[in-house]
Amino acid sequence: MDTPAAAPPLIEFKDVTFGYGARAILDGISFSVPRGKVTALMGASGGGKTTVLRLVGGQQRAQRGEVLFDGQDVGAMKANALYAARRRMGMLFQFGALFTDMSVFDNVAFPLREHTQLPEPLVRDIVLMKLDAVGLRGARELMPSEVSGGMARRVALARAMALDPELVMYDEPFAGLDPISLGTAARLIRQLNDTLGLTSIVVSHDLEETFRIADHVIILANGRIAAQGTPAAVRESTDPLVHQFVNALPEGPVHFHYPGVDVEADFGNGLGGRR
Numbered sequence: 001m002d003t004p005a006a007a008p009p010l011i012e013f014k015d016v017t018f019g020y021g022a023r024a025i026l027d028g029i030s031f032s033v034p035r036g037k038v039t040a041l042m043g044a045s046g047g048g049k050t051t052v053l054r055l056v057g058g059q060q061r062a063q064r065g066e067v068l069f070d071g072q073d074v075g076a077m078k079a080n081a082l083y084a085a086r087r088r089m090g091m092l093f094q095f096g097a098l099f100t101d102m103s104v105f106d107n108v109a110f111p112l113r114e115h116t117q118l119p120e121p122l123v124r125d126i127v128l129m130k131l132d133a134v135g136l137r138g139a140r141e142l143m144p145s146e147v148s149g150g151m152a153r154r155v156a157l158a159r160a161m162a163l164d165p166e167l168v169m170y171d172e173p174f175a176g177l178d179p180i181s182l183g184t185a186a187r188l189i190r191q192l193n194d195t196l197g198l199t200s201i202v203v204s205h206d207l208e209e210t211f212r213i214a215d216h217v218i219i220l221a222n223g224r225i226a227a228q229g230t231p232a233a234v235r236e237s238t239d240p241l242v243h244q245f246v247n248a249l250p251e252g253p254v255h256f257h258y259p260g261v262d263v264e265a266d267f268g269n270g271l272g273g274r275r
């Protein structure tokens, strides 16, 4: 779907620096997430992808720079404005689970009951519509222990969309799915984005599937944006970081190890047993 060239991006990071304590994670990054598109956010494990989503949702605040959501700086928002902004966002958490003591139906109804005063018959219609969109209208009575991992992911997706968000952020939606479920989940993300007119951010390690559904790709490496652009443009990048990443090479400039003492200090004395 094409939006007019004049439409400003839904999200803009402007020179954002962030660290947990003294550890810098993001080092002055700038990028934008175009409206109405599927944007893939990729990069090595521990590189700060989930952190980027947390900055968008205002669970963390940038130490420098601006995180603009629809033109407004999330980091500067007071509680009310932040809650209002969050209601426009749906989030599928990396390790997000369903409420185990609630049926599929009640899981999806939860945000509606929590955040709105809609009458129960309307809640029912909305829940069934959302479940229908992910192909699980028939599974409404099941408990989370009775659905497969892939189905649970789709229920979580229906729940993330319950309040009709404009933006949906998916943190590792494909983790642990078999190739068929993975393809289905990917197509679903694309389909929902286009039919509901959403803006989507997908954090994923699955290069092939993610490049297939994304309009825009952002690669985060070593605290910086190594590349951003169309999947084709990113694939052709000659930047060594990007090359290592899109070709899944084990050796290269992308850091794999969490910072710590060097190998020599831990293993080099031949005695072992040191911590």
Ligand SMILES: Nc1ncnc2c1ncn2[C@@H]1O[C@H](COP(=O)(O)OP(=O)(O)OP(=O)(O)O)[C@@H](O)[C@H]1O
Binding pocket: 020, 025, 043, 044, 045, 046, 047, 048, 049, 050, 051, 052, 094, 258
């Ligand atoms: N709440 C926290 N407190 C301290 N450090 C944190 C916290 N959350 C994340 N980190 C650190 O920040 C870095 C980036 O974490 P983040 O979860 O954003 O990475 P990621 O790119 O999502 O990784 P993955 O692909 O493994 O999910 C990691 O080194 C992690 O140890």
Ligand SMILES: [Mg+2]
Binding pocket: 049, 050, 051, 094, 171
């Ligand atoms: Mg993560």
